[in-house]
Amino acid sequence: MRRALIGVDGNCGFAGIGHLAESPDWEFVEIAGDRNDAALRSSAAYAALRKLRERLSPETITYELDVSHPRYL
Numbered sequence: 001m002r003r004a005l006i007g008v009d010g011n012c013g014f015a016g017i018g019h020l021a022e023s024p025d026w027e028f029v030e031i032a033g034d035r036n037d038a039a040l041r042s043s044a045a046y047a048a049l050r051k052l053r054e055r056l057s058p059e060t061i062t063y064e065l066d067v068s069h070p071r072y073l
Helices: 038-056
Strands: 002-009 012-016 026-030 061-065
Touching: 002 038, 012 038, 026 038, 038 061
Parallel strands: 002 061
Antiparallel strands: 002 012, 012 026
């Protein structure tokens, strides 16, 4: 089981495992609508996680929130 990092960068939500420059296990989803809307930003990050999980299936992927994620505490 591996853990993905999910968050938002610019106009995209992302989900990835490992270092971006060294790993192919990253997905990005463009934010649909207002990039300042926290719900849309969060939705794009979770959509990227879904895409990553689908691509790496049947592997189980957990996640942690990046500081860029709207729900990061």
